Amino acid sequence: MSKIRDYQQQVQDVIEKGINTVEKQHKSLAERPFELAEKAEKQAKSYSIKSVRSKHDDYANTAYETLRVWNKRIGDYATNVIGRFDKEAGTESKQGSTAKKSTGGAKKQASSSQQEASA
Secondary structure, three states, X not given: OHHHXXXXXXXXXXXXXXXXXXXXXXXXXXXXHHHHHHHHHHOHHHOOHHHHHHHHHHHHHHHHHHHHHHHHHHHXXXXXXXXXXXXXXXXXXXXXHHHHHHHHHXXXXXXXXXXXXXX
């Protein structure tokens, strides 16, 4: 069970890092339009709607691309964790069936020995 708890903690840590990154990126992205708006207030003639839109689109594209990168990283990490878990579960399953087979063989030998002794 402790391995499962370790995996859970690792997943939570990765998600926490993702949240922190998205939060940082969001704050950074939100700051820029406000700066532009403040400048636009002061110098309305020097900024066009097209340039403001262009800046917005650039920052939005960056934010969503960052989220896609994080989604891929989390997916890769989850695949790795699940693979390790499946591998361990498969090993335990194989060990259990091997033990049953060897126990069955010992029972057959004991049964044969008893039949020979009674004959």
